[in-house]
Amino acid sequence: MGRKRKFVLIDPSFDGKGGDKWQYAMAFIDSARERDFEFTLLANIESPTVSEINGVGVDQRNIFNYSFYMHGDIVSRPFSGAKRRKIKLADAAANRAISDINAKIARSKEEEDHIGVERWTAIKAEIVATRIHAKVVEEAEADRDEPLVTPFNRDDFAIALARELLDLDLQKGDVVFLHTATQGMMESLSEISIHLDQLLDVDAYFLFHFGAEAPDARTFIDRYHSYSSFGSLALRLKTGSPFRRLFLLATSVQLRDELEAQFGVPVGLFEGLTNWTRYIQAVGGDGGYQEIRKSVSSDVRDGVVSLGVRIADLDQPRMEIVKSTVDLLEKQGFTVRVNLAFHSRNRAKAAQLVAGLDSEKFILLYTEENDSYIKFLVSNALILLPYREEVYRKRVSAVLHDCAVLGVSCVVPHGTPLADGGEYADVYVYDEIADVASTVLLAATALRIDPARSSERVSVAHKRFGSDVIGRLLQSMQLPSMVISKKAPIATVVMPLWGRVGSSYAIEAQIRFLLEAGYFVIQLLALDKAADQSEAMSYFWRMLYENSLKMRANIQRIAFREADVDFDLSVGEPNGFEHYLSNIGSNKLWDNRVESLTRQSIVTVVNHVFNSRLARRVGGGTFILETHDIQSRQMVHWPIRNPLTQEPESYDKLFQQELNEVESYDAIVNVSKFEHDQLLIANRSAKVITPHIPPNRKPQQYESISAMSYNHDWSGFFRDVYKFDFLLLGDSHPANVESAVWFIDEVFDKHLKDQSFTLGIVGRVCSSLRPIYGELEKVFYCGFVDDIADIRALSNVVVLPDRRGSGISIKTLETLAYGSPFVATDVAFRGLADRLPTPPRCFNEPEEFARELEKLAVDEKRRREHGEEAWKLYLALAGQSVFDGAWKAMFDELNLPIPINFQ
Structure with a gap:
């Protein structure tokens, strides 16, 4: 007898015998038996044992600590x-x-x-x-x-799943199915891969239930919370998948279209499933079902309507809608009984919502068990689904599918896939939440005339959702969404643990290039100070958040140390540069598995010379340094102090030691010609490559600054602002503060303030300016904003008032990439002007700077033309083809592969 094919159902949210989670599991178990699969269920540690309850022998492994909706518990692990x-x-x-x-x-x-x-x-x-x-x-x-979790962002889900996948010894022909996939959950695939030496040659299916804007889509089983770098997720799937063949599936056409745009691959359709056999068992067999439905129909014919609503779908305003619905129906001669289904997680909410109501008219039903949930549906003439449209815009409802198969009529909201259910369910659609009462009255009236009308579509629903579930799953796509030919080689990117700063864009450009070239990218963020993990936890999470919004690698680790290293007088006179590099070099990754992989890197890209020692210790392969600047210029101002004397080190000494480090690399990337000309002395491989900043062309989310202010919880000061006339951006670097002070004192205050122009200030520079100026008329401190694309779209002109700086100004480059109108000084275009086909006009005197701002602020046509010219300059300087071409040429010179491994 040959080996049976294996079917592995993965569902971390399967944590109880309630709702659709239980019936899905049972449907797959029954289908696997019929198709002669060897079935394994990987479930939550809280999951009941199927074999004990149903007497069905199942290989069930309860291994997952958290359900997908429990990200808050995961993030707070170290503080608990x-x-x-x-x-x-x-x-x-x-x-x-x-x-x-x-x-x-x-x-x-x-x-x-x-x-x-x-x-x-x-x-x-x-x-x-x-x-x-x-x-x-x-x-x-x-x-x-209570040992601390190490690494602090450890992916327990990935570790547990990788262990079981290895133990199952999966082979070609076996099937893995992740039932509740979200975009956030897909982040864990790369974490699974680091525990596997080879690709698993299996068919892996992922069923997505939620649109990207739904709260549930932005949750993680582990590691992260409330965000996902959707922009690079498709690339990371292609280089980090542990499975050879991936089939991405959606539960609605709307969601399928979104996923195809997001991932850039075909996505199949698998609308849902039901389990008629289990449903009938829950209500006492076919006879019990017929008896209940006959009783419901008889009641409706007599004007008695049972209306079912889930407490999970209600809040106080919606409960008021339900009460007004009852009032309306009673005025029209109906007798109404409202059955309110609840489970343990919303017991308190249920009690609050029914407080003071007639308990014979508003009846609470505990439906924790799936059987009680099915009885609840069957026993109602109508089920009201008062979902919020923004949450269910692309999401189908298991409740609607169940009702369709059971022959129960539903009232559903417009604008969701539920409204398209008329083909297979008896649905009544309301446009606004205020229309619920009239829609329920319409449905009740129709049912009173023809109580059996919902049964007309039952056969369609049975065919659509009730057939062999594994068979429908395997037939949902003829070809995989993507095929991975081989395990990707490793590239490591080492960078400082900073928030969003200028160099963030350059680092993101490196990561994107490496992912597109087919590398599995490990991102190491190095802290330059000693830290206690429990005390630094909030900061660590925030830094991962800020360094993941635009682009992130397959996996991320923060490298830090708990104490600084001692300097050794026996090896010579200590110096600040050496001690600073040695301290960072002593940082630990807190993950032995990842450190063993970084040493296997084909290429290690190091950002900022002070991360050199750490990179040399944990990296491997060819070493490339992107300098971002001559760091000695920054170090002399921090300042870097001699560890023995505590005196600041001189620039000459720092620069010579920096040149020594630069000389040791296989290749050097500079971002400006000035820096390049000096560092070329130490390393002849140095090249000037302007970072590529992917233009953010997403649709404008807000119609005004006022509308945006509500979402960001800004003060009422912003409420009457439509757009900012001028936008000033910057972090708290002293050069940025100095430039902002010059602009406010010499330009805005003296030449523009009296003309009613508004100035928005964005970034951490606000924390330095507010103590200097306090609240100024027409000046708005926005602080740090996660995605400045929104605020750029609501600003007429970007102000680039740089007075000093080195390297290049990423703010200037970003302004060109957005195609934003701007007014700039010469210094703002340092390192860029000499490489532009037509250098822009710059304004260094306060009055001429102000006059140019004024001209642009009042002339929309001029702003549009200026923005178009900025975009052309950007494409010539740092468009993706220019950047990728430069990096590919460097890889060719270094004999580094471009190992694209997917199709």
């Missing part, structure tokens, strides 16, 4: 321990005591009380020593009971 909270409280108390003693020491010094200084210093030393000793003991105890 009571012992760690006690440590933080004890630390705070000790710090307060030390602060008080420091004040007493200072007072004793002022009073020249030497005895007092000695006494308080001794007490302080004792407190510090006692706290250090206590903390060591406390943390050891906490680690035993």
Whole structure:
């Protein structure tokens, strides 16, 4: 007897015998048996055991800690321990005591009380020593009971799934089905791949239920929360998939169209499934079903309407709509009974919504078990689905499918796939939530005339949703969405752990190029300071968020250390540059598996020279340095101090040591000619490549700054603003602050303020400007904005007032990439002007700068022409073909492969 084909159902949300999750699992189990598959169910650790409840022998493995909707629990893992909270409280108390003693020491010094200084210093030393000793003991105890998750963004879902996939020994012909796929969940595929040495030669199906804008689409099973870098997800699937053949499926035509645009591959249609056999068992067999439906029809004919609504779909305003619906029907001579289904997660909500209502008219029904849920549906004449359109815009409803098969009529909202259900279900569609009452009255009237009307479409529903589920799944697509020919080689990108800054775009351009070239990309974000993981957790999550909005690699790890390294006097005089690089070089990845993979890299791209030691220690293959600037110029201002003397290191000393590091690389990428001319002395392979910034051409989301302000929770100060006349952007770098101050003092205040022009300021530069100026008339501090495309679309002219800087200005390059009208100084075009076909006009004097801004602000035609010219300049300077061509030429010179591995 030959080996049976295996069918593996993966569903982390299968955590109870309730709702559609249970019936889906049972449908697949029955279908697998009929098709002679060897079936395995990989479910949540809270899942009931199928074989114990239904007497069906199933290979069931409850391995997943979290359901897809539990991302909040995942992100808060490191903070959940009571012992760690006690440590933080004890630390705070000790710090307060030390602060008080420091004040007493200072007072004793002022009073020249030497005895007092000695006494308080001794007490302080004792407190510090006692706290250090206590903390060591406390943390050891906490680690035993509540070890920190390492790496902090560890993907427990991927680790558990990879382990089971290996154990199952899958082969060609076997099928893997991820039932509740979301765009966010697909992030975990690359994390699975790092635990597998080979591609799994199986057919992997992924069923998407939600549109990208739905809250559920932006959840992760693990690691991340509330965001997903959709823009690069398709690329990461192609280089990071653990499966050879991928079939992407949608539950509605609308969602299929969205996914095809998002992933750039064909997407199949699998609208849903039902399990008629299980339904009938739930209501006492066919006879029980017929008896219940006959009773419901008889009641409706007599004017008694049972209306079913799920508590999960209600809030207080919608509950008021339900109550007004009852009032309307009663005025029209109907007797109404509202059955409200709830489960354990919304027990409190249910109690709140029915408080004070007639319990004989509004009846709460506990439907945690799937059988009770089916009985709830069958026992109602009408089911009301008051879904919010924005959540269900591309999502179908399992409830509607169940009702269609069971012959129960539904009232559904316009604008969702539910409204298209008339082919297979008896549906009544309302346009606005306020129309629910009249629509329910229409449905009740129609059912009173013909109670059996819903049964007319039952046969269509049975054929559509009730047939052999695995058979329909395998026939949903003739060819895979994508085929992966081989496991991708590894490229590692090392970068600073910063928020969104100028170099972010250049790094994202590297990652995109490597992904498109067919590499599995590991992104290491290096912290330059020592850190405690539990204290830095919020910062770590935020940094991953900011470095994932536009583009991210297959996997990300943050490299950090818990303490700085000691300098060794025996090897020579210590210096600040060496110590700084050594500190970062001592950072740990906190993931031995990933570190073993980075060492296997074909190419390691290093961003900023100060990450060199870390890259050399954990990277592999060919080493490319993108300098972004001559870092010594920045280091001398930080400043970098000698670890022995604490004196700032001189520029000459720093620059010579930087040249020594630059010399050691296989290739150098510079972003400006000025930097290039100097670094070429140390490394003749240096090339000037302007970073590519993918233009953000997404549709404008807001009609005005006022509308945008509500979403960003800005103050009422913004409420009357339609557009900003001028937009100033920047982080808190001293050069940005200096430039912004010059613009506000010399240009805006002296020449433009009295003309009612508005100025929007975006970025962390706001935190430096607000203390200087306070609140200014017509000046709006927006702070950090996740996606400035929206605010750019609502601003007439971008202000580029740079007074000093090195390298290139990414703000300027980004402005060209957006095709935004702008007014700039010469310095704003540093490193760019000499490579443009037609250098732009620049304005360095305050009055001429102001006059040019004024001309653009009042002339829409002029702004449009200016923006079109900016876009042309960008394409010539840093269009994707220009950037990719330069990187490909460099790879060719270095004999690096372009290993595209997908189709």
